[in-house]
Amino acid sequence: MSVWQRPLRQLLSAVQNITSRFKSNSLKGFVSLFLLGVLFSVTLAACTGSNENSSPTQSPAASQxxxxxxxxxxxxxxxxxxxxxxxxxxxxxxxxxxxxxxxxxxxxxxxxxxxxxxxxxxxxxxxxxxxxxxxxxxxxxxxxxxxxxxxxxxxxxxKSVAAIITRAGNPKGIKTWADLTKENLKLITADPKTSGVAKWNFLALWNSVIKTGGDDAKATEFVTNVYKNVPILAKDAREATDAFAKQGQGDVLINYENEVVLAQQKGEKVDYVVPDVNISIDxxxxxxxxxxxxxxxxxxxxxxxxxxxxxxxxxxxxxxxxxxxxxxxxKSKEVVDKFPAVKTLGTVDDFGGWSAVDQKFFADGGIFDQIQAKIKR
Known part of the structure; x- marks a missing residue:
C-alpha cells in the first residue's frame, strides 16, 4: 500500500460514518455533505499530486x-x-x-x-x-x-547562368554566342524537348539576339545556324556532358556555370566562357x-x-x-571574385513565363520544331 492510500481510506471511512447521521433531505445534512465533498476533493488532489512529483522514473519520450x-x-x-x-x-x-x-x-x-x-x-x-x-x-x-x-x-x-565549355586552350577561339555559328564547329547540347537544361540553353541563344536589339526573325535565323552545328541532340544534360567530356565528341558544350565550377573543384581542368549577355537560370x-x-x-x-x-x-x-x-x-568579395560579371541578364519572365515559353518554343509545331525541320543533318 502506498504512503497516500492509507490516509485516503481513513478519510473515506469517516465520510461514511458522518453521512449516515444525516438525512439527505435536511438542510444541515446537505451543507455537511457539500463541505465533506470539497475536503475529499482537495485531499485526493494533494495525495495524487504528491505521487506524481515523487515518481522515480519518467519516459524520455515525455520530454521530447x-x-x-x-x-x-x-x-x-x-x-x-x-x-x-x-x-x-x-x-x-x-x-x-x-x-x-x-x-x-x-x-x-x-x-x-x-x-x-x-x-x-x-x-x-x-x-x-x-x-x-x-x-x-x-x-x-x-x-x-x-x-x-x-x-x-x-x-x-x-540560380546560375549558361556557360560555353571549350576544348583545352579554346582552339576555336570561342568568346561569344555568335561564335557558335562558325563553320567546321561542332556543338554538343541536349534536346530541349526532353531536357530542362537544354531549354535554358536554347533560351540563352535566343536571348542573346533579343537583348542586343534583334527581333524574332533574327533570333530564329541565328538559333537555326547554331543548331546546324549540332551533330546530334543528346537526350539530357548528363548524356551531353558525357559525350563531350568522356567520349571526346564536339568542340564546345553548353552547360550550367555551376556544373563547370563543380567539375573544377573536383580537380578537372575545364576551359569555359561566360558570355556577358546571358540568361538567369532560376x-x-x-x-x-x-x-x-x-x-x-x-x-x-x-x-x-x-x-x-x-x-x-x-x-x-x-x-x-x-x-x-x-x-x-x-556582394561579398568571395562571390565577386568567383563569378564573371554578366553585363546583360535576361530572365524567363522577359518571354512571358514558362507557360508562354513552352507554348511558343517547345510545343509540337513550335519554333524549335520549325528550326529542326529546316536543318539538313
Missing part, C-alpha cells in the same frame, strides 16, 4: 517531441549543396524545438523528378530546375496556386501542399525552405557554383 520526416525531391546538380545544408538545419531545429528531423532525399533530372511527384512520389519539398516543372505539379493539383509568393524572390532559391522551390498536409509536417518543411534563403545556406550553394539569391552574399 515526436520525430518528423521530410522528403526532399530535387534536380541532380543540387545534391552536394543539400547534403551540406541539411545537417545544419537539423541541428538548428533540434536546438530550437527539441525535435529530431530526418530527410528522405531524391535527386535526378528535373523533368523526370516532376513526373515522379505527379505519379505519386510523396515529396514534401520540390527544388527543380525551372518553374515550368513546378507549375506542372501545381496543375496536377498537388501544389496550391500562388506558391511563388510564399517564399522570397518569387520562390527562386538558387531554380524554384515549393512545398507540395497536398503531401505536407497529409504528413502533418508543414511547419518543419516550411522552416527548411526558409533556411535555404539564409546567408549560411546560400554560402553552401555558392561553394557548389550556384550564384546566390541573397544580396549580402552576392
Amino acid at each position: 517531441k515526436q520525430d518528423v520526416e521530410v522528403t526532399l525531391v530535387s534536380f541532380a546538380v543540387t545534391k552536394a549543396a543539400h547534403e551540406a545544408i541539411i545537417p545544419k538545419f537539423v541541428e538548428k531545429w533540434k536546438q530550437e524545438h527539441n525535435q529530431n528531423v530526418t530527410f528522405k532525399q531524391s535527386y535526378g533530372g528535373s523533368g523526370s523528378q516532376t513526373r515522379a511527384v505527379i505519379d505519386g512520389l510523396a515529396a514534401d519539398v520540390v527544388h527543380l530546375a525551372l518553374s515550368g516543372d513546378t507549375e506542372k505539379i501545381e496543375k496536377a493539383g498537388l501544389i496550391q496556386p500562388g506558391w511563388q509568393k510564399e517564399f522570397p524572390n518569387n520562390g527562386i532559391v538558387s 531554380n524554384p522551390i515549393a512545398l507540395v501542399d497536398k503531401n505536407v498536409d497529409k504528413h502533418g509536417n508543414r511547419e518543419v518543411a516550411e522552416a527548411f525552405v526558409k533556411f535555404l534563403y539564409t546567408p549560411e545556406a546560400q554560402q553552401e550553394f555558392v561553394k557548389l557554383g550556384f550564384r546566390p539569391v541573397d544580396e549580402s552574399v552576392a
Whole structure:
C-alpha cells in the first residue's frame, strides 16, 4: 500500500460514518455533505499530486517531441549543396524545438523528378530546375496556386547562368554566342524537348539576339545556324556532358556555370566562357501542399525552405557554383571574385513565363520544331 492510500481510506471511512447521521433531505445534512465533498476533493488532489512529483522514473519520450520526416525531391546538380545544408538545419531545429528531423532525399533530372511527384512520389519539398516543372505539379493539383509568393524572390532559391565549355586552350577561339555559328564547329547540347537544361540553353541563344536589339526573325535565323552545328541532340544534360567530356565528341558544350565550377573543384581542368549577355537560370522551390498536409509536417518543411534563403545556406550553394539569391552574399568579395560579371541578364519572365515559353518554343509545331525541320543533318 502506498504512503497516500492509507490516509485516503481513513478519510473515506469517516465520510461514511458522518453521512449516515444525516438525512439527505435536511438542510444541515446537505451543507455537511457539500463541505465533506470539497475536503475529499482537495485531499485526493494533494495525495495524487504528491505521487506524481515523487515518481522515480519518467519516459524520455515525455520530454521530447515526436520525430518528423521530410522528403526532399530535387534536380541532380543540387545534391552536394543539400547534403551540406541539411545537417545544419537539423541541428538548428533540434536546438530550437527539441525535435529530431530526418530527410528522405531524391535527386535526378528535373523533368523526370516532376513526373515522379505527379505519379505519386510523396515529396514534401520540390527544388527543380525551372518553374515550368513546378507549375506542372501545381496543375496536377498537388501544389496550391500562388506558391511563388510564399517564399522570397518569387520562390527562386538558387540560380546560375549558361556557360560555353571549350576544348583545352579554346582552339576555336570561342568568346561569344555568335561564335557558335562558325563553320567546321561542332556543338554538343541536349534536346530541349526532353531536357530542362537544354531549354535554358536554347533560351540563352535566343536571348542573346533579343537583348542586343534583334527581333524574332533574327533570333530564329541565328538559333537555326547554331543548331546546324549540332551533330546530334543528346537526350539530357548528363548524356551531353558525357559525350563531350568522356567520349571526346564536339568542340564546345553548353552547360550550367555551376556544373563547370563543380567539375573544377573536383580537380578537372575545364576551359569555359561566360558570355556577358546571358540568361538567369532560376531554380524554384515549393512545398507540395497536398503531401505536407497529409504528413502533418508543414511547419518543419516550411522552416527548411526558409533556411535555404539564409546567408549560411546560400554560402553552401555558392561553394557548389550556384550564384546566390541573397544580396549580402552576392556582394561579398568571395562571390565577386568567383563569378564573371554578366553585363546583360535576361530572365524567363522577359518571354512571358514558362507557360508562354513552352507554348511558343517547345510545343509540337513550335519554333524549335520549325528550326529542326529546316536543318539538313
